[in-house]
Amino acid sequence: MQVVVTGGAGFIGSHLVRTVLADRHPSLAGAEVVVLDAFTYAGRIENLAPVRDSPRLRIEHADIRDPARVREVLTGADLVLHLAAETHVDRSIAGAADFVTTNVVGTQVLLQAALDLGVGRFVHVSTDEVYGSIDDGSWPETDPLLPNSPYAAAKAGSDLLARSYHRTHGLDVVLTRCSNNYGPYQFPEKVIPRFVSNLLDGRPVPLYGDGANVRDWLHVDDHCRGIVLAAAKGRAGEIYNIGGGTELSNIDLTFRLLAEVGAGEDMIERVADRKGHDRRYSVDWSKIRDELGYTPQVPFDEGLAATVAWYRDNRDWWEAVRR
Template structure:
């Protein structure tokens, strides 16, 4: 089996690649892996260092918006796991163009190539942010999409394109929507690595607004296992939410990070709230549990401790990306 992972040098994609090559997903054991990555600021070849010499890995530089390059890389693929995306909400607020072209146009280019080349399955990796904000309860997969940021709007557009290629053309598409990821190798613009690296440098951490925004935290290992289950056993045309089961306010999360590095509350710097900041995300992941046997396995306290330790022990990695 040949698996193409777009964005395979990024945080989530590289974790998936490393685990496939370690035969960590029984249904993908022995698979060849092709990474397609544009190596923009968040795609780091260093994320693939543990597997760079694996004969089952091939790394290809390319932009998912380039039909010719995409066609070259997807030729012979049995499975596409589409992780490549512009993902940082703050960047989308200051400039949305790259989010629209990469997340929407890039996804369409990939879907068309997969259709033309007869790829067996296309897994589109998306986000809970496409649902908008929810005050109480949790979103099921059939909840209407109500994105509130340019990033989530672009991801919603890509979700709808993926669904349309299944409904119109019969392409075997599965969509996953995850809650907030964390873990090693995450680019330090996202809240956990941003706060950890700033605290390790003795700097304050910027907490938006009143700190009451709620997120469900999902370790990248659990997320990638959910993706693998969807790739192997998901029903064509279906959407699967992947949750972590640990909801925290940003203030509660900040307190845990302060404790993890031995810092006090004086290190919190209150900053004006983000524009259009969604108050709460929460996905109902009972469908992937009941149909595919998914359960999060990494307890948040253990996952967070391991993440903090990784950034403490790999200062050279995040100092290089922060430059």
């Protein structure tokens, strides 16, 4: 089996590649992996260093917005795991153009190539942010999309395109929507690696607003298992939420990080809130649990401690890219 992982040099994509090549997913045992990545700021060849010499790995430097290159790379593919995207909300607020062209246009290019080439299955990996903000309860997959940031709006657009290629053309598409990921190799613009790297350097951590915004935290290893389950057993045309089961306010998360590195509350720097900052995200992941047997396996306390330890032990990795 040949599996193409778009965005395979990014945080989640590279974890997926490393675990597939380590044969940690029985349904993909022995699979050949093709990484399609534009190697922008967050896609790094260093993320693939542990598997770089695997004879089952091929790396293609390509932009998903380039139809000719995408067609070349997808030729012969049995499965596409589509993770390539611009993802950082703050960057989308500062400038949305790359988010629209990469997340929307790039996804359409991939879908068309997959359709034309007869790819067996296309898994489109998305985010809970497409639902907007929820005060109480959790979103099922049937809730309407009400994105509030340019990033989330671009992802919502890509979700709708993916679904349309199934409904209109019969392409075997499965969609997943995950909650907030954390783990090793995450680019230090996101809250956990940014806060950890700051604290390890004795620098304050910038906490938005009152810190009461709530997120559900999902270890990258659990997310990748959910993606592979959806690829192996998900129903064509269906959407599966993937949650972590640990909801925390940003201030609670901050205090946990302070405790992990032995820092005090004086290291918190209150900053003006982000524009359009969603108050709470929470996905109902009972569908993937009941249909596909997914449950998160990494306890948050253990996962967070291991993540902090990884950043402590891999200073060279994040010092090279931190602003």
